[in-house]
Amino acid sequence: MKPLIEIIAELPQQEFAAGDFLITQNSPPGNVYIIASGEVRIVKDDIEICIVSEVGSIFGEVSSLTNQKTTASVQALTPVKAHTIEHPMQFALDHPVAVYLMAVQLAKRLSLIDAHFAQVKKDYQGLYRRLSQISMI
Amino acid sequence: MSPFLQTLINLPVKKFEPGEVLIEEDTVNVPVFVLKQGRVLITREGVDICEVYDPGSLFGEVASLLDRPSSATVKALDQTEVYYITDPKRFAFDHPEALLEVAKQLARRMVAIDQHFIESKNAFEELQSQMAEADDPIPHPHKEDKVLGLWMKTQNGLVRHWHGSHKDAPDTHL
Numbered sequence: 001m002k003p004l005i006e007i008i009a010e011l012p013q014q015e016f017a018a019g020d021f022l023i024t025q026n027s028p029p030g031n032v033y034i035i036a037s038g039e040v041r042i043v044k045d046d047i048e049i050c051i052v053s054e055v056g057s058i059f060g061e062v063s064s065l066t067n068q069k070t071t072a073s074v075q076a077l078t079p080v081k082a083h084t085i086e087h088p089m090q091f092a093l094d095h096p097v098a099v100y101l102m103a104v105q106l107a108k109r110l111s112l113i114d115a116h117f118a119q120v121k122k123d124y125q126g127l128y129r130r131l132s133q134i135s136m137i
Numbered sequence: 138m139s140p141f142l143q144t145l146i147n148l149p150v151k152k153f154e155p156g157e158v159l160i161e162e163d164t165v166n167v168p169v170f171v172l173k174q175g176r177v178l179i180t181r182e183g184v185d186i187c188e189v190y191d192p193g194s195l196f197g198e199v200a201s202l203l204d205r206p207s208s209a210t211v212k213a214l215d216q217t218e219v220y221y222i223t224d225p226k227r228f229a230f231d232h233p234e235a236l237l238e239v240a241k242q243l244a245r246r247m248v249a250i251d252q253h254f255i256e257s258k259n260a261f262e263e264l265q266s267q268m269a270e271a272d273d274p275i276p277h278p279h280k281e282d283k284v285l286g287l288w289m290k291t292q293n294g295l296v297r298h299w300h301g302s303h304k305d306a307p308d309t310h311l
Contacts, residue, residue, distance in 0.1 A: 062248060065240055093233050094233075096233040103240040106240060110199060117254050124257065
């Protein structure tokens, strides 16, 4: 099996100027991008979520997997080079090693947000209990 | 039968009686189970999270991908049959279409819980402002209904999070 780094290196590269959008929120699923160089920001409902400059960061994969519209925009802050996967589902079947690593990333994000969410739920329960007590009085 | 379930038909099947535990919380090296038929209850730290009955639902896949102990308990509510994957990594590489289905389920759950997380945060903030009102001597006749409504919202979201794996998006046939 070919190592992932070689698979990615063989993908076509696209260049974006600062200010260009790699992905616009609420678009149908399209290309998946893997950052080769540069810095992007993630914007959701006009609110900046975070800035990403890590080489190898993947964008657009969730929308491809769920076959739903993109949930955020990705905008170049500097000139950006990105490896482009034009047919993500076919690519996935051809390269299980890439899907496996992506699944690991998704699982990590899922357990992070799960933990975060559990905390909000606990806070919420505490608040709910206190409010019930007040209502009873 | 979905293309995903078809890749599983040669796997060993395990049967569980009502009340039997499929996966115990905080266990290392859990196998991956795929629901064939039946109904299970997911609990975490003694709290009921939701029931799952959709064939094709995965259990133990996050623990397996991350090499971590299981984060929830899965208990049979009815007679339940599951496909049993003892070597998930090897199975994944031998069956790219099954692996892709796993990634799809994870992505759907992430979208569902992301959305739900935002809703819960909003509900939480609304509840906090209700708290401020509770100290207010002016009576609010519908206050308890409203608080109950907010509470239900957080509960429903959790169910969606787990069931989101199957119900939120149509299967994109490969």
